[in-house]
Amino acid sequence: xxxxxxxxxxxxxxxxxxxxxxxxxxxxxxxxxxxxxxxxxxxxxxxxxxxxxxxxxxxxxxxxxxxxxxxxxxxxxxxxx
Numbered sequence: 001x002x003x004x005x006x007x008x009x010x011x012x013x014x015x016x017x018x019x020x021x022x023x024x025x026x027x028x029x030x031x032x033x034x035x036x037x038x039x040x041x042x043x044x045x046x047x048x049x050x051x052x053x054x055x056x057x058x059x060x061x062x063x064x065x066x067x068x069x070x071x072x073x074x075x076x077x078x079x080x081x
Contacts, residue, residue: 006030010037019043020063025051025074036060046072053077 006029010022020039024032032053038061045068050056053076063070 006032009033009035011035013037015039015041017041019047020061021047023049024053025049027052029053031055033057034061038062040064042066045069048072050074050076 004027008029008031011033012035015038018039019041020037021043022034029052032050032055034048034050035057036059042064043066045063045065047063047065048058048061048071050058050071051074053073056073056076056078058071061070
């Protein structure tokens with residue numbers, strides 16, 4: 001059973017020693033913002049994985065990649081700009 005968490009912002013974080021490894025995949029969520037976060041540790045992408053989110057914003061994140069893409073979205077709708 002998942003939680004009903006919505007309206008979450010993760011912004012301006014600097015991760016030291018690890019990549020921006022993020023996985024959000026539970027019950028349907030709304031309005032998640034993941035912006036301006038940074039890691040200098042190279043990683044194979046996708047390091048940002050989001051599923052079942054309505055109103056998803058991913059911008060301005062810095063992550064060196066050894067392969068693939070930064071983010072993967074499944075059953076997620078981006079917030080209109």
